[in-house]
Amino acid sequence: MTDAERPADPNRVFASYVAEELSRAGYRALFAGGCVRDRLLGKTPKDYDVATDAPPAAVRETFGRKRTLAVGESFGVIVVLPNRRRFPGAQQVEVATFREDAGYADGRRPDAVRFSTPEADALRRDFTINGLFEDPATGEVIDFVGGVADLEAGVLRAIGDPADRMAEDALRMLRFVRFATVLEFWPDEETSAAVLAAADNITAVSGERIGQEMRRLLAAPRRDQGVAMLHAAGLLGYVAPSVAALSPTERSRTRQALRLLPGWQPGPVSFPLTLAALYAQVGSAEEAVRGWRLSNDEARRSEDLLANLGALGGFEALPTHRKKRLLAGAFARDLIALERAMRRADGDDGTGTATADADAAETFLNETPAAELSPAPLLTGGDLIAAGCQPGPQFKQMLDEAYDAQLDGTVRSTEEALALVTR
Helix, strand or coil, X not given: CCCCCCCCCHHHHHHHHHHHHHHHCCCCEEEECHHHHHHHCCCCCCCCEEEECCCHHHHXXXXXXXXXXXXXXXXXXXXXXXXXXXXXXXXXXXXXXCEEXXXXXXXXXXXXXXXXXXXXXHHCCCEHHHCEEECCCCCCEEECCCHHHHHHHCEECECCCHHHHHHHCCHHHXXXXXXXXXXXXXXXXXXXXXXXXXXXHHXXXXXXXXXXXXXXXXXXXXXHHHHHHHHHCCCHHHHCHHHHCCCXXXXXXXXXXXXXXXXXXXXXXXXXXXXHHHCCCCCCCHHHHHHCCCCHHHHHHHHHHHHHCCCCCCHHHCCHHHHHHHHCCCCHHHHHHHHHHHHHHHHCCCCCXXXXXXXXXXXXXXXXXXXHHCCCCCCCHHHHHHCCCCCCCHHHHHHHHHHHHHHHCCCCCHHHHHHHHHC
């Protein structure tokens, strides 16, 4: 399919409109950064950024205050919101004034900015492949930093002095590993050395920002190489110290399991699954849950996976109710994927016996209707009270016994369930 035959990308359509309106107002406006990189790689950009010589106040004046948000006006950043009727499906566009930064005392954000030129703006960015501009009207790529050559060579390189770039924002060290992993680019040796030398500065980065980078890194198909690179760069001991403290054999098994994780549905492998694989040799992901400020759902799902790792052993011989309880949760396919990856990481001789339990569980899950895996209980606490039973600790045991029998198919009505537990 040619570019002319592809459906119009609503994000590019709206971003082009933003750039065109700024041009009509007398300003220069270019696509900047990741959207240019992704287009040159043949990918559809997830979002678009526009860089311009228009000052923030002029951007707001051009689009109106109802359609703009001053999210970082002191740094020259204004968000322009799309009219949903005119631009259905389009995301907001971040418009930033060309700038150069003056110092990074805290290793996270510039102390001050000075509005400047496109070239100066490119030189302040992190990596050459992210320092590109594109003229939306002509498609011309504007390259002040050698980013096009590095894209063609598949090399990830810092702009200018790598030590300076890493000192300005310590998160760039994690971004270096993440981009190399996601894009499968060769890490430039000088930039790699700068990351290793400054690795301890990652402690200046918040847990939330570290978590955001780790989600993206672990979503990449070559996540195993990303973890190996984190260790080689001296970063793993700060972002996942328990994993870094594993023996070489355990770390090797961890990386092998990460590599073997499949996608069981269209789209990327789930983050709780990759996190569980990363911490399988440790036994708990609590360190990452707290350190990376993960959501309650991410924490629960990853810990559920780790708690049940190994529970599929001898699956064929398990009673039916145990099989159904194991596979009734939303994480069932992730559990199967984790079990299979860990067993193969132990060493599959090619006969398939290492993954027999996971294979049997997957077959059972595919062949059992969801309504049978997790039916509504025939017996409730209200039924027990109505039957004259006194509430107490024994209620849970009685209800569990009745539900197991229901899952096994040995009771099929409330009356049968009640008779079973009150005998």
